[in-house]
Amino acid sequence: MSALVSRMLVTIALLCGVLPAHATPQVFLVQNSGWMEPFYADPQSRFKPLVTELALAVAQPGDALVLAAFNQSLPGAPSPKALMSAKVGEGTRAQVTKALAGLDTARKPGGALADTDLGEAVSAAMTQALGGKDGIVWLVTNNRNSPNNDQATAQRNREFYELIHRGGAIRTALAFPLRMQVQGEHYRANGLMVYAFAIGPTGAQALERLLASGSIAKIITEPPARLKPLDRNTVRLVPRKVEDAPGVSFTMAPNGVLRADVASGAVSPSAKIGWHIENTMYPYTIASATLSARSKLGGEDRPVTLGGTRVTALAPGKPQPLASTLQLPVAQLPSQWSMAAIKSAGSAYVLPGTIEVHLAAQKLNLSGAFRERMAALFPGDPLPDIFIPPAQVQASTAVLPIEVRVHYGMAPLLALGGGVLALLAAGGAAAYAWMRPQRAYVTVEDELRTMHARAGAIQPIYDKAGNEVARLKTTLFGHQLTDLREGAQVRLGR
Structure with a gap:
């Protein structure tokens, strides 16, 4: 590692060490090996503007932003090579634009175009740029992994696969295949791949916030392909209707919490709920899985009776109906004359809990449409192994937060208020009688x-x-x- 890179990494480490608690360090790795030649040579290329706008969209004020170019490290030609490191602020756009302006395809010390090592770049970003701390690593690449110009790309992809799926540091991994047709002197390309790797729990939370806020979607309109995790939050339930439960209704809050609104007089011990079960693991289809569910409400852990215990051919964007019977914690709900009800008069008494859906014997298939898209964007390249579901992922759990909200009228509060006023009146009369000569x-x-x-x-x-x-x-x-x-x-x- 060159002295320049070492100094830059020390600067990055110091910068990350003084960040505010809410800030998330973000590292952008931009490939500049020989295979990337058309992205730099084509005068119509939107490659650099894409990197600039994406970096500015996801890096929040106060974040540490690191921009580095990568290919394959060789003696005298280190990789990754830091281009800039700064705390995001008003001057960040100019810094990023300037750093990318002079970037071009790299060459080996002998003059040949540089090769590519994706795994080396990501590992360096985690251990050196982030210093083992949490953050987000972005990898912008043409998806050709060929160290030493090795044509055995499948094997190189397998090594990259191991880093992503076996490594515990990477909590979330997403891929955004993008269409970008460019023509250079030596090569032409149809597409580009942007990877997002959330490092550690803080990095995972930050990436989740970026997805929910729409910051990424402003720049990349294509849905992300989920590489990891494939064992949690794989499905979601959306309520359709409620039967045989007078005074009970279900709605989905904007934050994803299921709300069960219960009238104070409702006494039904259970509710028959019709759901839509949706696959959230684009681009995978759940070929088959065994379903079970439990509810945890008011300190009660009970099974949820499902109308069907198997799901087949559940593709993303194509929900399937699912019937269930949910036990309501009627015994745990306070009476309308209790102090809890009186305190909640005019609003709602909230009893939080969860519904857990478990998928066992889970078999995943990569959708045919995604395979076709990858073949069109990266013609001639074998489908990267990173998109093949790990063999050990045979079960998954989805947790749906739920709130049982009991709505109490104003009668108890008015009755209590009337009693208090009567006592005050009696007390006032007694005091007057006591004090009057x-x-x-x-x-x-x-x-x-x-x-x-x-x-x-x-x-x-x-x-x-x-x-x-x-x-x-x-x-x-x-x-x-x-x-x-x-x-x-x-x-x-x-």
């Missing part, structure tokens, strides 16, 4: 006296000579004489 008539030695006192007060009563002869005790319910001296002429009233 009460009038009492007392006759002492035939002399009528008028006394005023608040509830709880005790007042002395004196005769005409000034001697204390009794005490007046006032309560909420009236007055009474206490400590009456023997022989004293004192009485309540006139």
Whole structure:
């Protein structure tokens, strides 16, 4: 590895080390071996603008963006060769454009056009550019893998296959076959391949966000071919109708969560649901698989009864109907007079859970249409082995998030509010009665006296000579004489 490349990689590592927590390092590997000659030589080529726009679409402000050219590393001709590394900001477009402007097909030290090693480039990006950290590696190539001009491309593709499918670091692998007709002095080409490799869990999450946001689709309108994973999130369920469950309805939220809206008075212990089961593994057809499903709701783990336990010839974009009976956690739902219901009055009480669909004895076939497309884009090349499903992928699981949402009316809250108001009114009345002075008539030695006192007060009563002869005790319910001296002429009233 040259000193220049070493310095660039050190710069990249330092740059990645100071990124904000949300940033995702992205490495773009652009092939410039001899096989790529027409993409550089054709004056009508859209190759460099494609790389520029894709990089700017997927790299978010604050991300570390690394751009490198690759072919095959030889003494005196290192590969990959860093072209730029920067933190994405206002000047990124100019940096990328300048870095690609001077890029051309590479030659070996002896003068011959350089060969290609896809595996070497991806490995270097993971271990050197990313330094073993999470991120996304983009590989832009004509899909010809021929180190040392080796014509045994199938074997080279197999090595590339092993890196992708056997390597634990690559969590997600996607391929975008693109049509791009170019003519050079030595070669012509019909197509280009863009690979996206998500490294580590953070890289996988970042790639998933890019797909969901449509950032990639703005530049590449073709659907991505999924290479990995093929053992999870392989199908999805879309509700069609609900039967025999009054007060229960199902909808699919924009974020992919299935919502079961349940009226507070619904008591049905189960719901018959008609689904569409869809294959999400383009370009593979699920030739056959055995289906089973379970629901996990409210702490209950129960099997979902399916109308059919096998699926055959399930192609992407061609959903098949599937009936099921789902057990609803009625016993776990709070009563409308519970504190949980009162707190949720006017909104919904949400009980989260999942439905897991398991596919066993899974057999995948690459669709004929995709094979034809690959043959048209890369004529004469054998279909890369990376598109052949791994033999060990014979089962998969799809997890569908679900929310049981119980809608409570305002009656419990209004009743509670009315009770509180009544208590407050009673308390207010009692407080007023307690604080309001009460009038009492007392006759002492035939002399009528008028006394005023608040509830709880005790007042002395004196005769005409000034001697204390009794005490007046006032309560909420009236007055009474206490400590009456023997022989004293004192009485309540006139």
